Structures are given as C-alpha cells and as structure tokens.
Amino acid sequence: MAKEQAIEMEGVIVETLPNAEFIVQVISGEEGEKINFDDPEAHRVRARISGKMRMNYIKISPGDRVTVEVSPYDTTRGRITYRNK
Numbered sequence: 001m002a003k004e005q006a007i008e009m010e011g012v013i014v015e016t017l018p019n020a021e022f023i024v025q026v027i028s029g030e031e032g033e034k035i036n037f038d039d040p041e042a043h044r045v046r047a048r049i050s051g052k053m054r055m056n057y058i059k060i061s062p063g064d065r066v067t068v069e070v071s072p073y074d075t076t077r078g079r080i081t082y083r084n085k
Helices: 051-055
Strands: 007-017 021-026 044-049 065-070 077-083
Touching: 007 044, 021 065, 021 077, 044 051, 044 065, 051 077
Parallel strands: 044 077
Antiparallel strands: 007 021, 007 065, 021 044, 065 077
C-alpha cells in the first residue's frame, strides 16, 4: 500500500487486544463532541502500533486519542501512527 493512498482518521482507543492490537473508535465530528462508547453504529477499526511508535516505546492505553491510517480497501484494519496529547 502506497503511503498517499492511506486514509488518516482520528479516534479513541476503546479496547486493548493481545499482540499489541487495539480497537479504535473513529471520531467524526467536532473537537468537543462527547464520545458514546456503547454506540453499536460507531465505526471501529482494529489497529496495530506503527514501527516508529514501537521503536520509541510509546505506550498506548484505553482512552487515548490517536491518529490511525486506514487502507481504502479494508476500512476495518489500520495502523496507529500518532498518539495525541
């Protein structure tokens, strides 16, 4: 997958899975919008940590805001590229 084809999305870590995988709920809306984690209609992405984040020992826990790169071919899987502060 070429880098310019990836879709970048903002999201919040909802759940931690084995093997450094996470469930990320994608945020679509205003900055101050309250996130409903129980919403079954919300778009969720199964994402892994990118190599640079792993090399620099950046820890991610549930509730963190992150940036996720998603392939246009499979929008259910992605790569976490940045942890927002």
